[in-house]
Amino acid sequence: MTHRTLTVGLGERSYLIHIGRGLLDQAELLAPHLGSRRAAVVTNEVVAPLYAQAVERALEACGTRHFRVVIPDGEAEKRWETLDRVHGELLRAQADRKTVIVALGGGVVGDLAGFAAATYQRGVAFIQVPTTLLAQVDSSVGGKTGINHALGKNMVGAFHQPLAVIADTATLDTLPERELSAGLAEVIKYGAIDDIAFFAWLEENIERLRARDPGALAHAIGRSCEIKARIVALDEREAGVRALLNLGHTFGHAIETLEGYGAWLHGEAVAAGMVMAARFSERLGRAPAGDALRLERLLVRAGLPVEPPAIAPDAWLDAMGRDKKNEAGRITLILLDRLGSAVVEKGAPQGEIEAFVAGR
Amino acid sequence: MTHRTLTVGLGERSYLIHIGRGLLDQAELLAPHLGSRRAAVVTNEVVAPLYAQAVERALEACGTRHFRVVIPDGEAEKRWETLDRVHGELLRAQADRKTVIVALGGGVVGDLAGFAAATYQRGVAFIQVPTTLLAQVDSSVGGKTGINHALGKNMVGAFHQPLAVIADTATLDTLPERELSAGLAEVIKYGAIDDIAFFAWLEENIERLRARDPGALAHAIGRSCEIKARIVALDEREAGVRALLNLGHTFGHAIETLEGYGAWLHGEAVAAGMVMAARFSERLGRAPAGDALRLERLLVRAGLPVEPPAIAPDAWLDAMGRDKKNEAGRITLILLDRLGSAVVEKGAPQGEIEAFVAGR
Numbered sequence: 001m002t003h004r005t006l007t008v009g010l011g012e013r014s015y016l017i018h019i020g021r022g023l024l025d026q027a028e029l030l031a032p033h034l035g036s037r038r039a040a041v042v043t044n045e046v047v048a049p050l051y052a053q054a055v056e057r058a059l060e061a062c063g064t065r066h067f068r069v070v071i072p073d074g075e076a077e078k079r080w081e082t083l084d085r086v087h088g089e090l091l092r093a094q095a096d097r098k099t100v101i102v103a104l105g106g107g108v109v110g111d112l113a114g115f116a117a118a119t120y121q122r123g124v125a126f127i128q129v130p131t132t133l134l135a136q137v138d139s140s141v142g143g144k145t146g147i148n149h150a151l152g153k154n155m156v157g158a159f160h161q162p163l164a165v166i167a168d169t170a171t172l173d174t175l176p177e178r179e180l181s182a183g184l185a186e187v188i189k190y191g192a193i194d195d196i197a198f199f200a201w202l203e204e205n206i207e208r209l210r211a212r213d214p215g216a217l218a219h220a221i222g223r224s225c226e227i228k229a230r231i232v233a234l235d236e237r238e239a240g241v242r243a244l245l246n247l248g249h250t251f252g253h254a255i256e257t258l259e260g261y262g263a264w265l266h267g268e269a270v271a272a273g274m275v276m277a278a279r280f281s282e283r284l285g286r287a288p289a290g291d292a293l294r295l296e297r298l299l300v301r302a303g304l305p306v307e308p309p310a311i312a313p314d315a316w317l318d319a320m321g322r323d324k325k326n327e328a329g330r331i332t333l334i335l336l337d338r339l340g341s342a343v344v345e346k347g348a349p350q351g352e353i354e355a356f357v358a359g360r
Numbered sequence: 361m362t363h364r365t366l367t368v369g370l371g372e373r374s375y376l377i378h379i380g381r382g383l384l385d386q387a388e389l390l391a392p393h394l395g396s397r398r399a400a401v402v403t404n405e406v407v408a409p410l411y412a413q414a415v416e417r418a419l420e421a422c423g424t425r426h427f428r429v430v431i432p433d434g435e436a437e438k439r440w441e442t443l444d445r446v447h448g449e450l451l452r453a454q455a456d457r458k459t460v461i462v463a464l465g466g467g468v469v470g471d472l473a474g475f476a477a478a479t480y481q482r483g484v485a486f487i488q489v490p491t492t493l494l495a496q497v498d499s500s501v502g503g504k505t506g507i508n509h510a511l512g513k514n515m516v517g518a519f520h521q522p523l524a525v526i527a528d529t530a531t532l533d534t535l536p537e538r539e540l541s542a543g544l545a546e547v548i549k550y551g552a553i554d555d556i557a558f559f560a561w562l563e564e565n566i567e568r569l570r571a572r573d574p575g576a577l578a579h580a581i582g583r584s585c586e587i588k589a590r591i592v593a594l595d596e597r598e599a600g601v602r603a604l605l606n607l608g609h610t611f612g613h614a615i616e617t618l619e620g621y622g623a624w625l626h627g628e629a630v631a632a633g634m635v636m637a638a639r640f641s642e643r644l645g646r647a648p649a650g651d652a653l654r655l656e657r658l659l660v661r662a663g664l665p666v667e668p669p670a671i672a673p674d675a676w677l678d679a680m681g682r683d684k685k686n687e688a689g690r691i692t693l694i695l696l697d698r699l700g701s702a703v704v705e706k707g708a709p710q711g712e713i714e715a716f717v718a719g720r
Contacts, residue, residue: 119479119518121516122517151448
């Protein structure tokens with residue numbers, strides 16, 4: 001087993017990201033964080049039968065006592081009721097402040113289990129073991145945890161950094177096609193916001209990625225994590241540059257909230273949202289004509305939707321008006337100066353936004 | 361208006377505690393924290409008609425736009441459902457990350473609104489404006505926020521320090537007798553754990569306190585906050601000495617959880633719990649004979665219960681087994697070496713604890 005290790009540099013909260021095939025049952029990656037502590041493996045009913053035993057074997061090799069908490073699958077589970085059940089299972093097992101939560105699954109499991117860790121007994125440690133492409137390239141890195149509110153995606157949560165991220169790329173072998181594509185949306189995002197050479201590489205290699213070529217996947221995941229780790233280290237709590245990682249998310253979160261959590265996968269909503277952001281950037285004369293189309297073509301080749309569902313203009317504005325990036329009642333957007341270079345725009349003319357979502 | 365100001369020294373998270381009569385509508389105490397930010401006044405239906413307008417006048421004098429979120433009264437409200445409603449009202453008002461939450465009320469409002477602030481959009485700032493004796497001497501200071509779980513008191517929460525604490529002692533004029541007594545339980549706790557001279561002063565002045573003598577109340581609140589601020593500054597996240605503030609709370613939380621939240625006021629459960637801790641300290645030969653009785657007599661004079669309700673031994677052990685202070689399956693207790701000096705005991709013989717709660 002060879003693997004690659006990156007660092008997220010956050011002072012005393014720094015941690016490693018391990019990326020490679022066959023890492024799930026490698027005790028030496030877990031051992032530095034466990035010792036005599038107990039572990040709670042929080043996972044879902046789809047992932048548990050596939051991968052929980054491998055992780056539990058590794059825990060046993062560390063001499064760590066463990067128990068398992070299994071939640072249902074799906075974005076709709078990212079809510080208070082499920083979190084309350086997880087807390088209840090931790091309490092019934094008499095988990096204490098030294099217990100380490102191991103979040104085994106995709107973005108929903110990672111966000112929910114991470115927030116459970118942030119809030120159980122006012123905070124316990126956790127380890128991210130992402131098993132989807134989206135979680136491996138994005139949601140497991142950077143310490144954003146939380147749940148959805150009926151009125152807005154990811155509106156309730158905490159910044160809570162993991163002790164480590166262990167991304168076993170072999171878990172992608174079982175990932176449904178649609179989820180692979182959803183993860184590719186976030187991969188393409190990194191190229192669009194920060195690295196035109198990586199974007200061009202993705203244009204060359206998108207078919208290899210969809211065919212799950214291990215070398216191509218390893219490169220895409222590694223480069224995505226490098227970009228994310230660098231940006232998070234610059235701005236842990238999103239006071240500035242970290243907001244760039246939200247390209248497509250203002251429109252995308254509105255789609256997820258308004259269509260009902262889970263109807264669109266997060267990556268699908270981000271794909272359509274990025275195209276909207278790129279088109280709006282062109283409309284404002286900020287991005288060169290043609291960039292939106294180039295982005296759209298790559299997303300289509302990745303198997304992603306590029307047009308939003310039919311949403312009334314008022315509903316768009318209402319949902320976007322509750323975005324976390326907003327200040328003083330103004331909608332903040334992430335726009336493109338050009339492909340490969342994004343910018344946080346707090347001053348976009350609100351009339352232009354209104355006309356844009358109204359299709360005028 | 362004269363008032364006293366203490367500092368909670370926590371580096372960049374340091375803040376002031378203001379204590380005095382007539383502080384609610386003093387804009388200059390709020391102004392340093394607001395500027396052009398919006399404020400959400402989170403309060404309950406009992407406190408709102410009494411004091412919300414005074415705070416809102418002060419906000420207006422600062423030029424701060426504000427809105428009000430009102431929850432029902434009572435300990436039973438310290439739960440997910442109510443928190444979810446508060447988050448919903450913040451979202452409907454399009455509160456953003458710069459919005460400041462003003463927690464106006466007793467311990468339930470402070471804990472819940474503080475946790476709402478800790479988790480809304482992954483964290484916004486808040487100001488504590490405590491209006492009960494218990495909140496002024498204890499729960500508003502130190503950054504513990506959270507809610508109850510059906511299986512355990514305060515089991516879900518976050519450490520989230522306020523920007524300031526503004527304790528207007530005039531609000532105690534309207535406090536029900538029973539709540540005044542509940543607050544005195546925490547005041548007496550500070551004497552018992554840390555300051556025998558203060559304990560003796562309380563023995564001399566307990567009738568003046570129950571009669572709400574302003575000078576006596578000001579002294580008791582000031583001394584309580586001094587002790588709490590010093591201990592919190594030493595150990596913000598309760599790795600050690602801060603646990604001393606939990607004298608009586610292991611037994612007390614079990615009473616609250618098992619009797620149903622709100623049946624016993626928190627201070628009442630702590631009073632009975634402190635007597636149990638003192639008796640158990642004597643039983644182990646740790647505290648001198650007579651200390652438990654001396655503590656009990658002062659609590660009785662403060663109008664507090666000193667005997668727990670009838671609870672089966674298994675239920676005691678089950679509830680105490682889920683205490684946040686526990687490690688590796690062992691119950692941690694705060695015991696007395698003598699009145700005025702408490703100690704964190706992780707090694708109490710579990711057989712003795714079992715016999716004690718069984719009344720053997």
